[in-house]
Amino acid sequence: MTEHRVGSMSELAENVGIAVDIGDKRIAIFRRGEDVFAIDETCPHRGAPLHQGTVLDGIVICPWHQWQFDLRTGCSPVNPLSRVETYAVRIEDGVIFVEMGER
Numbered sequence: 001m002t003e004h005r006v007g008s009m010s011e012l013a014e015n016v017g018i019a020v021d022i023g024d025k026r027i028a029i030f031r032r033g034e035d036v037f038a039i040d041e042t043c044p045h046r047g048a049p050l051h052q053g054t055v056l057d058g059i060v061i062c063p064w065h066q067w068q069f070d071l072r073t074g075c076s077p078v079n080p081l082s083r084v085e086t087y088a089v090r091i092e093d094g095v096i097f098v099e100m101g102e103r
């Protein structure tokens with residue numbers, strides 16, 4: 001497992017996603033209060049960029065057809081078969097790191 005620096009807390013607005021490339025993978029990063037969440041950027045429905053979604057109560061809503069994913073679990077609150085990958089986040093001195101890679 002490798003940690004990747006993806007930005008700093010001062011660059012992230014509340015509930016406004018950003019997309020970050022780590023290797024050949026694109027992930028979406030969201031800030032909620034002092035917590036940060038990292039999920040797959042690509043919606044499993046038709047591939048919309050999830051960082052452009054709306055966040056309500058810790059749920060990101062896909063900008064294209066409104067599928068929903070919990071930022072903590074990656075699971076849809078309405079369809080248990082629909083989910084996106086989530087990644088561990090660590091914050092140190094305001095710097096955000098995401099864990100990815102082989103365990």
Ligand code: FES
Nearest residue numbers: 043045046062065
């Ligand atoms: S592409 Fe995300 S809900 Fe359709």
